[in-house]
Amino acid sequence: MAMAHGGTVQRMDELAxxxxxxxxxxxxxxxxxxxxxxxxxxxxxxxEVVALAPYVLYPVALLSLGGIPARWILKKLLVAxxxxxxxxxxxxxxxxxxxxxxxxxxxxxxxxxxASILARFALTxxxxxxxxACTGMDRLCAGLExxxxxxxxxxxxxxxxRYLFVISDEARRMxxxxxxxxxxxxxxSLRVYGSLLGHLLLRSMDRAQRIYGAMLARGFDxxxxxxxxxxxxxxxxxxxxxWLAFFAxxxxxxxxxxxxxxxxxxxx
Amino acid sequence: xxMADALISPAVxxxxxxxxxxxxxxxxxxxxxxxxxxxVPMMGVLGAFIFASQMINFSIPGTGSSGHLGGGLILxxxxxxxxxxxxxxxxxxxxALFFADGGLLALGCNIWNLGFYPxxxxxxxxxxxxAGANRATPRAWAAAILAAVIGLQLGAFSVVLETTASGISExxxxxxxxxxxxxxxxxxxxxxLATATVVAFVARARPEAVPxxxxxxxxxxxxxxxxxxxxxxGGAVSWFASAHPDGLEWSIAKVxxxxxxxxxxxxxxxxxxxxxxxxxxxDYGFQPAEEPAAEGEPGPEPWPAVSAGTTVSGxxxxxxxxxxxxxxxxxxxxxxxxx
Amino acid sequence: MSHHIVEARDVHYTYPGGHEALRGxxxxxxxxxxxxxxxxxxxxxxxxxxxxxxTLLPARGEVRIGDDPVTRDTAPRIRRAxxxxxxxxxxxxxxxxxxxxVAFGPLNHGLxxxxxxxxxxxxLERVGMSHAxxxxxxxxxxxxKRAVSIAGVLALSPDVLVMDEPSxxxxxxxxxxxxxxxxxxxxxxxxxxxxLELVVEVCSRVILLDGGLVKAEGPxxxxxxxxxxxxxxxxxxxxxxxxxxxx
Numbered sequence: 001m002a003m004a005h006g007g008t009v010q011r012m013d014e015l016a017x018x019x020x021x022x023x024x025x026x027x028x029x030x031x032x033x034x035x036x037x038x039x040x041x042x043x044x045x046x047x048e049v050v051a052l053a054p055y056v057l058y059p060v061a062l063l064s065l066g067g068i069p070a071r072w073i074l075k076k077l078l079v080a081x082x083x084x085x086x087x088x089x090x091x092x093x094x095x096x097x098x099x100x101x102x103x104x105x106x107x108x109x110x111x112x113x114x115a116s117i118l119a120r121f122a123l124t125x126x127x128x129x130x131x132x133a134c135t136g137m138d139r140l141c142a143g144l145e146x147x148x149x150x151x152x153x154x155x156x157x158x159x160x161x162r163y164l165f166v167i168s169d170e171a172r173r174m175x176x177x178x179x180x181x182x183x184x185x186x187x188x189s190l191r192v193y194g195s196l197l198g199h200l201l202l203r204s205m206d207r208a209q210r211i212y213g214a215m216l217a218r219g220f221d222x223x224x225x226x227x228x229x230x231x232x233x234x235x236x237x238x239x240x241x242x243w244l245a246f247f248a249x250x251x252x253x254x255x256x257x258x259x260x261x262x263x264x265x266x267x268x
Numbered sequence: 269x270x271m272a273d274a275l276i277s278p279a280v281x282x283x284x285x286x287x288x289x290x291x292x293x294x295x296x297x298x299x300x301x302x303x304x305x306x307x308v309p310m311m312g313v314l315g316a317f318i319f320a321s322q323m324i325n326f327s328i329p330g331t332g333s334s335g336h337l338g339g340g341l342i343l344x345x346x347x348x349x350x351x352x353x354x355x356x357x358x359x360x361x362x363x364a365l366f367f368a369d370g371g372l373l374a375l376g377c378n379i380w381n382l383g384f385y386p387x388x389x390x391x392x393x394x395x396x397x398x399a400g401a402n403r404a405t406p407r408a409w410a411a412a413i414l415a416a417v418i419g420l421q422l423g424a425f426s427v428v429l430e431t432t433a434s435g436i437s438e439x440x441x442x443x444x445x446x447x448x449x450x451x452x453x454x455x456x457x458x459x460x461l462a463t464a465t466v467v468a469f470v471a472r473a474r475p476e477a478v479p480x481x482x483x484x485x486x487x488x489x490x491x492x493x494x495x496x497x498x499x500x501x502g503g504a505v506s507w508f509a510s511a512h513p514d515g516l517e518w519s520i521a522k523v524x525x526x527x528x529x530x531x532x533x534x535x536x537x538x539x540x541x542x543x544x545x546x547x548x549x550x551d552y553g554f555q556p557a558e559e560p561a562a563e564g565e566p567g568p569e570p571w572p573a574v575s576a577g578t579t580v581s582g583x584x585x586x587x588x589x590x591x592x593x594x595x596x597x598x599x600x601x602x603x604x605x606x607x
Numbered sequence: 608m609s610h611h612i613v614e615a616r617d618v619h620y621t622y623p624g625g626h627e628a629l630r631g632x633x634x635x636x637x638x639x640x641x642x643x644x645x646x647x648x649x650x651x652x653x654x655x656x657x658x659x660x661x662t663l664l665p666a667r668g669e670v671r672i673g674d675d676p677v678t679r680d681t682a683p684r685i686r687r688a689x690x691x692x693x694x695x696x697x698x699x700x701x702x703x704x705x706x707x708x709v710a711f712g713p714l715n716h717g718l719x720x721x722x723x724x725x726x727x728x729x730x731l732e733r734v735g736m737s738h739a740x741x742x743x744x745x746x747x748x749x750x751x752k753r754a755v756s757i758a759g760v761l762a763l764s765p766d767v768l769v770m771d772e773p774s775x776x777x778x779x780x781x782x783x784x785x786x787x788x789x790x791x792x793x794x795x796x797x798x799x800x801x802x803l804e805l806v807v808e809v810c811s812r813v814i815l816l817d818g819g820l821v822k823a824e825g826p827x828x829x830x831x832x833x834x835x836x837x838x839x840x841x842x843x844x845x846x847x848x849x850x851x852x853x854x
Contacts, residue, residue: 138703159312193326198469219715
C-alpha cells in the first residue's frame, strides 16, 4: 500500500529543515498538542460537522507558521484519502434517516456522518503531517523519547528513517536494471522476484553488519546516546497551554454555532 | 488495511494504543536482554528494506496483477518475534508520519493488527512448527502461505472489530467481515508466496542468515495457533451475536436497511462506559449515537442529536470560523527575506 | 610514543565460508608514518584493515597496537587509539544529523553532552564542515560525507588513522580537498586504496598485498615505479611518477 517514495520522505525532511517559529518550538510541545488535537477531534459524535470547524485553526496555524506549502499538504491528503473515503461512503448508503438542513433541504443522515468522516480525516491527517514537517524525525524522536518512548524504539525509528534512502536507492537501481532487460515492462516472475529481492535482502544485511562495525569502531556498547539539545522554554509552555485551552473550549462549546448566532442576531 | 483516525473513536484508539505500547515496551526490554547489539543496525536496515521491497513487484500468474512482500512474516522469520514486532511498529509509524498512511491515534490499532498477529501468532504457532528445516520444500512454502493468510485474516478481523466498536462507520460487522475477509485471503496468499520465495533464496545463498527453526516439528504449536485464531474470531462473533440474537440474519437485514439501527450497541455501550471511567472528556466524549431517543418521533429510526450543527446559525458560524482560520494562516506565514 | 606502533605478525584469517583472505601478513608501521596498502580487488586489504581495530581477530598470528595485542578484551581500548574511516560513508554516518554523528564516539567514551558537542564542533571545524552541523548526513555530497566521517573519527582523538578507499566516489575537487586534509594530519596513517596518485602525494611507504600475502614493501616511489611488479598484481605505474622519473 505504501510505496517507498524516497522522494516523499526527502521532501518532508527538506520541509523539516526549514527555519521558522514553528520549527523552533520544542518537539515535545508540538507532539503533546497534536496528540490532544487528535483526541479532541475524534471524540466528537459521529454526525458532527460544524463544531469541528474551529479545529482547522491548529493545522492551518502550524503549517503557516512553519512555512509549509498548502499544496503539498493537500496533495498528501488526496493520496491518503481512498480508505477513509471507501469505508465512509457506506454511511450514506446505510444510514438513510432524513435530516433537515437549513433552507428546507433534507439529506440522509449518512451524508452528515460521511462529511464528518471526511472532515476528521482532513483534520487528523493534516495535523499529523504538520507535526512531522515542522519538527523533523530526529527532533521528534528525541522529544518522544524524553516523553517516555522506549529508547530502543526511538533508535529503531531513527535508523529506519536514515536507511530508507540508502536501501530504496538500491531497490530503484535494481528495478531500473530489470526494466532495461525486460521487453514488455511486466513485473518479473515469482522466481526472478525471489532472487532480486533476496539479493537486496542480503545486501541490506551486509550493510547492517558494516554499520555495526562502524558503530563498534566508535565505542558503541549497546546504548545509543543522543546529544539532546532541545530546551523547554516559556514559548513552548505558552504554545502548549494555549492550544490545549482552545481545544477544550472548542470541545465543550460549539463555537461556530455561537459565532453564527452573534452574526445572525439570534443571540438574546 | 491501515486504519485512519477518521474512523475510530478515542476509546478504541486509546485501548489499542495501550495494548500496542505495552507490547512494544515489553519487546524493547526483551531485545535489551538478549544483549545482541548487532540487532540495532540490523533492525533499522531491515525496516528500510521492507519499505524498499515494496518498490519491486512480481506478476501473479494468470491474473495480470502484481504483488509484493508484506513484511510482518519475513521479519519474524529473520529476526524473531520481538525484534520483528518493533520493526513492524517502526515501519507503520513512518508510514503514518510521512505518508499519512494510517492515522496517529489509529497507530495503536495498526501496530496491533499488522504486528501482533504475524509476529506472535502466525510465526511462532504456524510457520515455525510447520516449515521444517529446509526452506525450499513445498512444505515450507505451504507453511509460509498458511501463516501469512492466518496473520492477515486475524488482522483484517481486528480492523473490522475496531471499526465497528468505534461506531463511526455505518458498515455493520457481518458485511464488513464479508468485505474484508476474501480480499485479505488473496493478499495473504500473495504475501505468503513472496515470503517463501525470498526466504528460500536467502537460505540457499547464505544459510546462516536465516535462523533455523527450533528442531521439533511437532504439530502441537500449530494446532494451538489455529486454536487461538479460532478463539479470537469465535469470541468476537459470539459477542456481537449475543447482542443480536439473530446473528448473521441481523447483519444482512442491516445491509438491506430494514432492521433497527444499532450495530454493536452492546459493545458500544460497554466501551462508552469504559470511556467514562477513563475520563476522556467525560461529558462529551462519546455520545452513544445508537441510543434510542426517548421521544417518540415519527420514523422507524430514532435519531440522536443531529440538529445542533445543522441550523442556519451553525452553518454561518462554521463558515466564519473557517474564514478566520484561513486569515490567521495567511497572517502567520513567515515572510521570507530574499536570500 | 610506543603506542603508535602498529605491528602485524604472521596474520592469518579465513572467512566462515572458507575463503582464505589473509595467509600470513607481517609488517611494522612506526609513529607518524603514512603507509598505503595497495593491491588488486580481493587482495585482502579490507580484511587486513579490519584486524587493526579488532573488528576481525586473526585466526593465527597477532596484531599489536603499541604494547597491546588486539584481542576481544583489548578491542574497546584499541578502538580509542585506532580510528577507522570506512569505505562507504553511508555505513558510518548513521545518526540523524552531522553533529549527532560526530558526537557519537565522544558520547560513547563517556563525555558529557556539552563536552561531546564541543569536541564534535572542533572536529567539524578541522575538516571544514562546520556549516553542515545540523544537516542530515544523506543530504551531503560524497566529498562532504567523507569529510564528516573523518571528523567522526577525529573527534575521538585517535593516534592512528585507518582509512579504506578514502577517495572512492569523489569528484576531482573533492579528492583534491581530501588529499590536502590528509596531508595536514600528523597521525600515523594507514590507507588502503586503488588511488595510486593519492598514494604518491600522501604516503611515504607502500605495502603491496595480493592473495592475502605481502608481495612487496618499501618507499612509495620504489615500489610503484616497478612496472613489472605493478602489472603482475593488477596495478599500474602512476602517471605522476612517469613524469618525475622518465626512463
